[in-house]
Amino acid sequence: MKDDRSRELWQRSQKVIPGGVNSPARAMLAVGREPLFIRSARGCYIEDVDGNRYIDYVGSWGPLILGHADPDVVAAVKKAAEKGTSFGAPTEAEVNFAEMLTRLIPSMEQVRLVSSGTEATMSALRLARGYTERDLIVKFDGCYHGHSDGLLVASGSGLATLGLPSCPGVPAEVAGLSVSIPYNDLAALEKLFHEKGDKIAAVIIEPVAGNMGVVPPAPGYLQGVREICDEYGSLLIFDEVITGFRVALGGAQELYGVTPDLTTLGKIIGAGLPLGAYGGKAEIMQKVAPCGPVYQAGTLSGNPLATAAGLRALDMLDVAGVYQRLEENSAKLYDGLGDIFTKAGVPHYGNRVGAMFSYFFQKGPVTDWTSASKSDTEAFGRWFRAMLGRGVYLAPSQFECTFMSLAHDADAIEQTLSAAEEAIKEV
Numbered sequence: 001m002k003d004d005r006s007r008e009l010w011q012r013s014q015k016v017i018p019g020g021v022n023s024p025a026r027a028m029l030a031v032g033r034e035p036l037f038i039r040s041a042r043g044c045y046i047e048d049v050d051g052n053r054y055i056d057y058v059g060s061w062g063p064l065i066l067g068h069a070d071p072d073v074v075a076a077v078k079k080a081a082e083k084g085t086s087f088g089a090p091t092e093a094e095v096n097f098a099e100m101l102t103r104l105i106p107s108m109e110q111v112r113l114v115s116s117g118t119e120a121t122m123s124a125l126r127l128a129r130g131y132t133e134r135d136l137i138v139k140f141d142g143c144y145h146g147h148s149d150g151l152l153v154a155s156g157s158g159l160a161t162l163g164l165p166s167c168p169g170v171p172a173e174v175a176g177l178s179v180s181i182p183y184n185d186l187a188a189l190e191k192l193f194h195e196k197g198d199k200i201a202a203v204i205i206e207p208v209a210g211n212m213g214v215v216p217p218a219p220g221y222l223q224g225v226r227e228i229c230d231e232y233g234s235l236l237i238f239d240e241v242i243t244g245f246r247v248a249l250g251g252a253q254e255l256y257g258v259t260p261d262l263t264t265l266g267k268i269i270g271a272g273l274p275l276g277a278y279g280g281k282a283e284i285m286q287k288v289a290p291c292g293p294v295y296q297a298g299t300l301s302g303n304p305l306a307t308a309a310g311l312r313a314l315d316m317l318d319v320a321g322v323y324q325r326l327e328e329n330s331a332k333l334y335d336g337l338g339d340i341f342t343k344a345g346v347p348h349y350g351n352r353v354g355a356m357f358s359y360f361f362q363k364g365p366v367t368d369w370t371s372a373s374k375s376d377t378e379a380f381g382r383w384f385r386a387m388l389g390r391g392v393y394l395a396p397s398q399f400e401c402t403f404m405s406l407a408h409d410a411d412a413i414e415q416t417l418s419a420a421e422e423a424i425k426e427v
């Protein structure tokens, strides 16, 4: 694999950008290689600056469920750009987009658009605290909700990959207002609420965890979390930045039949443009300025390019059969890989919910961060490099998801499985 140009850019980038990357997970440190610099992508394929082409299962870390450079999305963005890139004033597209979100995710009676998942979760927490007049937040070990101060406690994603338990720069007083407990453990949550329930503003959870690798909620777990929140008057926030429009059209809340008070969205709703959202019960959302006293704002919020892309993307997802197709293709790849691992005698454990899955290099089961962290990350590194060398671009960490898109067709799946049959010999 020729990578001269990527290496050259990597040398240059490290001089002017910390670690050479604008988001740590891109650095590929955990899999023992330097990052590839990408020049273009289309459908399920991504191409680096040396001209190598890969089948891409990262999809920009989740947003690209339609595949790269979807022609309809690109046309919508071009058309919007020609009319102006930002106005700092309300637009019709924002109204249309908010109406669409509230229709497809009925628990979101009102929504506020922001520009990233981090902004969405940070704002939802402020709102929960303002609404309940309480300060404590409960999160779960291995879940990641963006990089705002109070949420960088026992986080997943890049922090898990780099083995960072917490983050300098977050004052102890701030970190102390977040309590992190094990995922899928209702007894731990009950105990915590028993001790501090009247101080807890909200529980924030990834309804399917995707930042310690994929970890689904145990049967009845989300219902149990809902009941505990209700008992103590705390808000339940579903962080559906990954799961929204991925595991079902109505997100994980539709799939599991559990209704949160607030929902945060990002990734897929912007189709690769910077767009996030938070929303929920109107009574709670009415506390947001200018209706209420909880302040939250953004120069580029509801940006016309992002809303144009988002509207087009959600339109294309709101079509009968789309999620069935994603489910079938994901199952085909996931089952095929499982068979290959089994035949090769490589210890593995898989979790899949719709178009997101992970194989952990260990016997399992993987139900929380403690069990996920027992994976053989060296074996994962060998697997990653062997697949990359055969034209398959996986997320460069054991603790991230494989994301399927509608652009991964039978051919791409077949090619991936052929690559895997060879690659597994190097694990």
Ligand code: PMP
Pocket (backbone or CB within 6 Å): 061, 116, 117, 118, 119, 121, 144, 145, 146, 147, 157, 206, 210, 211, 239, 240, 241, 242, 266, 267
């Ligand atoms: N919540 C979840 C569940 C996420 O996976 C992420 C990002 N991977 C975020 C929030 C933060 O989103 P962003 O990177 O857009 O700020």
